[in-house]
Amino acid sequence: MSAPVIFDRSREEIEEEANGDVFDIEIGVSDPEKVGDGMNAYMAYRVTTKTSLSMFSKSEFSVKRRFSDFLGLHSKLASKYLHVGYIVPPAPEKSIVGMTKVKVGKEDSSSTEFVEKRRAALERYLQRTVKHPTLLQDPDLRQFLESSELPRAVNTQALSGAGILRMVNKAADAVNKMTIKMNESDAWFEEKQQQFENLDQQLRKLHASVEALVCHRKELSANTAAFAKSAAMLGNSEDHTALSRALSQLAEVEEKIDQLHQEQAFADFYMFSELLSDYIRLIAAVKGVFDHRMKCWQKWEDAQLTLLKKRETEAKMMVANKPDKIQQAKNEIREWEAKVQQGERDFEQISKTIRKEVGRFEKERVKDFKTVIIKYLESLVQTQQQLIKYWEAFLPEAKAIA
Amino acid sequence: MEGRQEAGKESKSCLPHFAQMEFSVVRQHEEFIWLHDAYVENEEYAGLIIPPAPPRPDFEASREKLQKLGEGDSSITREEFAKMKQELEAEYLAIFKKTVAMHEVFLQRLAAHPTLRRDHNFFVFLEYGQDLSVRGKNRKELLGGFLRNIVKSADEALITSMSGLKEVDDFFEHERTFLLEYHTRIRDACLRADRVMHSHKCLADDFIPLSAALNSLGTQEVNQLKTSFLKLAELFERLRKLEGRVASDEDLKLSDMLRYYMRDSQAAKDLLYRRLRALADYENANKALDKARTRNREVRTAESHQQQCCQRFERLSDSAKQELMDFKSRRVSSFRKNLIELAELELKHAKASTLLLRNTLVALKGEP
Numbered sequence: 001m002s003a004p005v006i007f008d009r010s011r012e013e014i015e016e017e018a019n020g021d022v023f024d025i026e027i028g029v030s031d032p033e034k035v036g037d038g039m040n041a042y043m044a045y046r047v048t049t050k051t052s053l054s055m056f057s058k059s060e061f062s063v064k065r066r067f068s069d070f071l072g073l074h075s076k077l078a079s080k081y082l083h084v085g086y087i088v089p090p091a092p093e094k095s096i097v098g099m100t101k102v103k104v105g106k107e108d109s110s111s112t113e114f115v116e117k118r119r120a121a122l123e124r125y126l127q128r129t130v131k132h133p134t135l136l137q138d139p140d141l142r143q144f145l146e147s148s149e150l151p152r153a154v155n156t157q158a159l160s161g162a163g164i165l166r167m168v169n170k171a172a173d174a175v176n177k178m179t180i181k182m183n184e185s186d187a188w189f190e191e192k193q194q195q196f197e198n199l200d201q202q203l204r205k206l207h208a209s210v211e212a213l214v215c216h217r218k219e220l221s222a223n224t225a226a227f228a229k230s231a232a233m234l235g236n237s238e239d240h241t242a243l244s245r246a247l248s249q250l251a252e253v254e255e256k257i258d259q260l261h262q263e264q265a266f267a268d269f270y271m272f273s274e275l276l277s278d279y280i281r282l283i284a285a286v287k288g289v290f291d292h293r294m295k296c297w298q299k300w301e302d303a304q305l306t307l308l309k310k311r312e313t314e315a316k317m318m319v320a321n322k323p324d325k326i327q328q329a330k331n332e333i334r335e336w337e338a339k340v341q342q343g344e345r346d347f348e349q350i351s352k353t354i355r356k357e358v359g360r361f362e363k364e365r366v367k368d369f370k371t372v373i374i375k376y377l378e379s380l381v382q383t384q385q386q387l388i389k390y391w392e393a394f395l396p397e398a399k400a401i402a
Numbered sequence: 403m404e405g406r407q408e409a410g411k412e413s414k415s416c417l418p419h420f421a422q423m424e425f426s427v428v429r430q431h432e433e434f435i436w437l438h439d440a441y442v443e444n445e446e447y448a449g450l451i452i453p454p455a456p457p458r459p460d461f462e463a464s465r466e467k468l469q470k471l472g473e474g475d476s477s478i479t480r481e482e483f484a485k486m487k488q489e490l491e492a493e494y495l496a497i498f499k500k501t502v503a504m505h506e507v508f509l510q511r512l513a514a515h516p517t518l519r520r521d522h523n524f525f526v527f528l529e530y531g532q533d534l535s536v537r538g539k540n541r542k543e544l545l546g547g548f549l550r551n552i553v554k555s556a557d558e559a560l561i562t563s564m565s566g567l568k569e570v571d572d573f574f575e576h577e578r579t580f581l582l583e584y585h586t587r588i589r590d591a592c593l594r595a596d597r598v599m600h601s602h603k604c605l606a607d608d609f610i611p612l613s614a615a616l617n618s619l620g621t622q623e624v625n626q627l628k629t630s631f632l633k634l635a636e637l638f639e640r641l642r643k644l645e646g647r648v649a650s651d652e653d654l655k656l657s658d659m660l661r662y663y664m665r666d667s668q669a670a671k672d673l674l675y676r677r678l679r680a681l682a683d684y685e686n687a688n689k690a691l692d693k694a695r696t697r698n699r700e701v702r703t704a705e706s707h708q709q710q711c712c713q714r715f716e717r718l719s720d721s722a723k724q725e726l727m728d729f730k731s732r733r734v735s736s737f738r739k740n741l742i743e744l745a746e747l748e749l750k751h752a753k754a755s756t757l758l759l760r761n762t763l764v765a766l767k768g769e770p
Contacts (some may be wrong), residue, residue, distance in 0.1 A: 199619075202619045202622060205477075205615045213605070217605060223600075223601045224598055225592040231591055233587045237584045238584070238734075242734075246741060353580075373766065377763050377766070380759050384755045384756040389751065394745050395749070401737065
């Protein structure tokens, strides 16, 4: 059971004109297929790339990947780019419960739903990743998209690589936040951090209310179906012919409306709810990048402090008149002067990168939301139009009761 | 709003009995029940379908919601709280209005019935300026009511299994099988319609926090999404009202109609019971007469008793036939009216929603 075609996200959105770059690349994730049996079973997804970019050897190609491959890709990209300020899109979450059901072979609607949810999430993940001009150039990404064989990502067994990274970073951060009193010379960063903090809170609230909406719409669908059945039964009992027929028609209308509610619930979820949960995780990545900048600053600070200490040591040795110790101190001073310079360069670089990244991110965000909002509203319009059709067809039947 | 229902009534009457042409009194729910029970217990009306008594107002669900709202969820904004409170107040008002309407329908049916409208208790109910002093049932009456329910269950068995009674009339045989099935199915349909209505209400209520969250987002944004979010917030607020109307229209035109005919079909079943009991009495009287004749004792008494039973049974059958045909035509016309109105209202709301959505889309697409 996949989301109805009318509600699929358009592939054409991939065309981007940020900073004059035009990326002609489309990614699709499809055809989930169960491989193997029992607890060792896994789902394989087809990843199809269509592109005119010259860095790829072909213009259209596809490979089979499993979920842990995606996590492996993310962990590689994160380890290379996060700490220098790039906002690396996070991979979809692992789900032990969901996956176990699939492995155990439950062919019910909840496991098909789970697989579809995951497939869509993986597709969005790749689409976001290739939209990033720097990440697109990365050889690991190219290998992921192109090569028929991929070395098995091992560090995703217990936790996803990103998960481990997050855990380690969180621990470090917890300690550092207590002690980093960064001298923020640039108000822009403080402002932006606050903004993202607020955005995070607001998106979470919105997400919670959309989840409630999805839930209630599903309930409405189930209740409508139940009512349709009882209306049909009532129609069968009714001994007045015309009324009996009208009641059967009513039952049919309600059945169709139940279908409508189901489709709308899909749209509620795949368009609206998933967009929000993607952005909640993206903002976590943004916050991570700001944290890295703070650590970078801390490193620079520490280097400056160490340099100071080394200079003090040198002075002390000069007073004490210990020529060989003086030489050692001079060497160390040179070493730490270099480190301080590097620290300053790194800090300036990461600050520059983050400014650019945040600009790009915000542009993407605006486009993303606007596109999805319009699509979602169009889905709502379609539902209402169908309702009109169904009730208009029913009205003459009701009037025909003599 | 508490459980005791007070309904002021105005009656315009052309019946010769009434002293004035227009008058009004105040009656409580218990007094309506008293009137209904008085009709049911009256042997003269045994051959008629007694209009079902109006239900007590049911504020239970709303009361629960109010309590939850009072307990307070610190994460909701003042605006959300105000909206939820407003919603609840509207709900209370709607339930109250509905219940008053149902009490009115009860009296209107009585007034429309050629026989029932001439009942003395009815006049008293409509006219007597003071409190009818209908006290709550005492223990004896409650017990009586309890026993009557047992008898009723026995009647139910009677009507379902016929326990040896020979039904001579095809019409009544058909009505019996029809009503038994119909009543069960309409009760089912009514319950499920209620659940659909409830889901619509939940959906409408969901739009409150949704709209509030979009509003907060819009207020905080500094880019082009500001207008998008704010417009969406407004859209969902309007959609909420429409969804609420869909819920209440389905309630009135579908749920309530089904509920009414569930009760009315029960009243029709009660009529069939009474007729079958009369038939049983008649058969027993026949047997008693035969016995008396063979023994040649108290033949005269047995004869007159048998004649009485026969007349009663035939009187009931005749009037029941008419009543059941009236029931059918009443049912058909009521379903017709309500289904037409339901379809028209659904169309109205769907069209309004479409317009709203389209306008918002135009506004959003027009943004840079």
